[in-house]
Amino acid sequence: MVGILINELLDEFEGSLNTWLGMDVISALDWGREELMGLFREAQEMEKHSKSSLSVMNGKIMALAFFEPSTRTRLSFETAMLRLGGRVIDMGSVEASSLAKGENLADTIRMLDSYADLIVIRHELEGAAKFAAEIADAPVINAGDGAQNHPTQAMLDAYTMWREFGRVDGLSIGFMGDLRYARVINSLVQVLSLFDVKLHMISPPSLQPRAELLDFMRGRGMRFEMHDHLEEAVAGLDVLYVVRIQKERFPDPMEYERVRGSFRLTMESLRGARDSLVILHPLPRVDEVDFEVDQTRHARYFKQAALGVPLRMALIKLVLGGVE
């Protein structure tokens, strides 16, 4: 749905206008700093209810359109809607659905649009969520499309930083691993561009951020440095965000082993880190963060994953305009 705000529909949200109401959430870039802070405050409120049930979404239906499997994101959205008192319909796996019979995306979205108040889409093709939003009247939330956009994960990541430090401004944030293909990097950098942060991009040369992202950072006047070793940057970091390096990116298995070894987070590689360093990871992890690191005061990725529910509760509530 193209976001048109109709005055009569504008609910008061803690005294300010809810600009999320009825809007699609396609790209992290669509939201300003004030809107994000409104979302964070609402998410903090929702944390109180993440093990109980509200009734704000009674009678509302959210459709899950996951054209590509993602257990964590799907369960997080589903749990969020159930905690709000709403219901969830799920088109199920692609193999079992009408898609297997050759139905196109547009027709599937039209069907879900006629049933649901909100559509959450995940798709392997880039731009699929924007396309779905052009077709549907109901608001569409992008739960990840292709390698570009994963706005709710990025909002969640920034929210975790805000909860840990009480602010995002002034943080020194390192990204380590595959910064070229990892889908969460783009969206998170977009969100962070709303704040005064310093970024450290730590990756093997072949997996450095794409030109599109580097241009974006320069265009927004973001401060960033590139590194090919964690050692160079670790001492100054407040946050270290680790993403996996996938084997498929390397034609040469020897090269993959070498790179994987040097971008793996271990107790050893954390020597010299600040006491207050917070380590984040979008999960699931394979072995890019050593299990020993889980026991340190730095590890915050499980908490980060848990915060996905209140953050998505807040988002659904703002977009659908639930009132307690």
Added chain:
Amino acid sequence: MSKELIISKIREGIVIDHVPAGRAMVILKILNISGLEGRVALVMNVESSKMGRKDIIKIEGRDLTHDELNLIALISPTATVNRVRNYEVAEKFKVQLPTKVRGIVRCKNPKCITNKPREPITSSFTVIKGGQAVLKCDYCGAYNSLEDVEKQLVSRSG
């Protein structure tokens, strides 16, 4: 080379001037001109006071659509177009880089939703102007360089 050869007149049609040297063939391909359609004059690599060297294309009995003008602007931003009617230049203008390009170019990203078959979707790009302009896909965000666009257009109409 005599001046007459270069500017021998056509009655109705278009003259595309100030084409960077070597680009004329690409423009003919984009316009789907094989040489069988009518009289075409191609002047290549001649001196230009403004550009050093340039190409000129004259096509009898043909006009350019809005989309074609946009494509010419993309691959040959210096071009000027003359519309000739009754042996006179009826209209003369410099091509303009559009701000949006819709439908006429395919996104080079194979994972872009606009390349999915059987979907009611049209490609859409924002032209990012600068030293070397690029087309940024409005759906997937990928940069399509003018080189990419040229390659695609040439292979498509070839």
